[in-house]
Amino acid sequence: MNVSEAVNARSSIRRFKSTPVDDHLVRTLLEKASRAPSGGNVQPWRVAVITSATMPSFLEHVQAAPKQSEPEYAIYPPKLKSPYRDSRFKVGEDMYGLLGIDREDRAARLGNMARNFEFFGAPTGFFCFVDRVMGPPQWSDLGMFLQTFMLLATEAGLDTCPQEAWAMQSNAVRTFVEAPDELMLFCGMAVGHRDPAEPVNSLVSDRESLETWAWFV
Numbered sequence: 246m247n248v249s250e251a252v253n254a255r256s257s258i259r260r261f262k263s264t265p266v267d268d269h270l271v272r273t274l275l276e277k278a279s280r281a282p283s284g285g286n287v288q289p290w291r292v293a294v295i296t297s298a299t300m301p302s303f304l305e306h307v308q309a310a311p312k313q314s315e316p317e318y319a320i321y322p323p324k325l326k327s328p329y330r331d332s333r334f335k336v337g338e339d340m341y342g343l344l345g346i347d348r349e350d351r352a353a354r355l356g357n358m359a360r361n362f363e364f365f366g367a368p369t370g371f372f373c374f375v376d377r378v379m380g381p382p383q384w385s386d387l388g389m390f391l392q393t394f395m396l397l398a399t400e401a402g403l404d405t406c407p408q409e410a411w412a413m414q415s416n417a418v419r420t421f422v423e424a425p426d427e428l429m430l431f432c433g434m435a436v437g438h439r440d441p442a443e444p445v446n447s448l449v450s451d452r453e454s455l456e457t458w459a460w461f462v
């Protein structure tokens with residue numbers, strides 16, 4: 246598989262099979278992903294892995310944790326403007342369409358949202374933290390690291406879903422993985438094997454045309 250093939254093959258997977266993932270493979274992929282570039286080579290990613298062995302007790306811990314009133318950080322700007330809000334709306338509608346969930350069915354939507362906090366059934370996953378002293382440039386470095394990981398996972402025959410939803414359960418995550426106070430949780434990453442029988446996994450999200458976001462001078 247070449248890089249273009251991996252880029253095209255990766256998509257966010259929201260229903261996993263229980264097929265286990267070797268912890269050593271996750272370690273190897275994380276190590277390889279750390280070849281991602283970062284400004285000044287500061288390598289600001291800090292990662293806590295929930296291994297297959299730990300996953301059941303982690304999920305129990307999260308289930309029992311009190312609901313958080315505020316996310317760890319503002320996941321979107323307070324008033325997301327067009328065309329960003331339209332893209333966000335569209336992918337949500339496409340996803341709920343495949344899940345067979347009606348636009349007005351708030352309970353079903355919330356129920357699906359809660360699947361985030363089960364890593365969508367993935368047998369393993371990790372959390373990516375960043376030191377609170379870091380700013381937007383270092384947060385962008387996390388993105389490079391995470392995408393590098395996802396492409397390597399694709400090459401290795403694994404599927405992934407990056408999950409900023411975990412910012413809404415950051416206290417539960419933080420206590421379980423014993424993250425030091427100076428670290429802020431950015432996102433989770435579900436890692437496993439897609440369930441091909443689940444329609445939601447067939448979602449191919451739209452992309453804006455190049456003319457929308459690039460201009461050649």
Ligand SMILES: Cc1cc2nc3c(=O)[nH]c(=O)nc-3n(C[C@H](O)[C@H](O)[C@H](O)COP(=O)(O)O)c2cc1C
Pocket residue numbers: 255256257258259336361406407408409410411432448449450
């Ligand atoms: C940093 C980041 C956080 C995300 N958080 C979530 C999440 O919490 N839950 C979820 O279902 N998808 C999440 N996604 C997946 C996006 O919805 C997805 O990347 C986008 O719709 C494009 O689809 P694709 O990944 O299949 O190409 C996240 C993606 C990124 C990059």
